[in-house]
Amino acid sequence: MAVYTQLGPQQVDTLLAHYDVGKLVALKGIAEGVENSNFFVQTTQSRFILTLYENRVNPDDLPFFYALLKHLHDAGCKVPQFITDRDGQWLQTIAGRPACLIEFLDGVSVTEPTEAQAHSTGAALGHMHQALADFTLSRPNSLGVSAWRPLASRCTVEGLESIATGLSARVFAECDYLEAYWPTDLPVAAIHADLFPDNVLMLGDNVSGLIDFYFACSEVRAYDLAVTHSAWCFSNDGTAFDAEVSAGLLSGYADYLPLDTATREALPILLRGACLRFLLTRCYDWINTPANALVTRKDPLAFLRRLDFYSDGRHVENMLGHYT
């Protein structure tokens, strides 16, 4: 569930009075998501998402997210717009929280993507990366390679071992490896950094929206492809790799940005990095979220299994064979 702050219609009416968007007709908390409180808002004119930023989003980062989405929208990417009120303000306060009214995009997120849907997602990612080539704002990645060892330490050896025997040694060995080989010569740009299937809206085989940019940051651009690949190309538990979905995703991306030699050479490391990032954040949440909390904890081992897969160089070679 992701409604941490409750809102009544009166509060939303008062907020909407600042906008030219009509009167409130329906208000509903949205169960999906983990970071913020999200509400579906229907007015006499249109539909919106009302997001209240909870503790995991730093309000100081909101201007970066606003500018990023505006830049992408202006470049023709399918991303939601922050709505401005009559005074040109897009950031409000409601129930003591920073809040934004956001364009509602049609579509549903898929749980078992097809090759065609993966192709459309790869293309949307490539289009986004192309559009961000001239985006000048930056935001450090607080979950980048230098953050993984401290995060592993915060999980503690006992915590990691409580999830799986031997996990602690594996995680620290992976930190050693990735710190030594992380690429430093690839283009760095603004990236989404969390393009899981639940953050892509689809209508049929086509992407209708990319949402949830709250991990967006400046990073090695191809790392975004690695994150998306790791999220899309396996069964949810990470036991089964889907070669067709992988081929679809990579070819959609390559329609916009070529998988050049430097990118292909770095991908095995970037893919392992993506797995370690989600393995660690899930471990941290697993250890620190009470089992009876309202938020559902995600399985860390689903990303250890993906890490095992990518650590076998032959798998990545096969995946990229077509592009060499």
Ligand SMILES: Nc1ncnc2c1ncn2[C@@H]1O[C@H](COP(=O)(O)OP(=O)(O)O)[C@@H](O)[C@H]1O
């Ligand atoms: N602009 C949007 N248009 C349509 N639905 C949206 C939009 N933004 C969010 N949602 C819905 O709200 C859910 C949670 O949003 P998300 O940004 O992923 O939350 P969180 O940041 O808490 O993870 C999404 O899964 C989607 O169903």
Ligand SMILES: N[C@@H](CCOP(=O)(O)O)C(=O)O
């Ligand atoms: N995608 C991450 C968790 C972040 O959740 P989101 O709802 O903000 O996308 C994971 O699967 O570990």
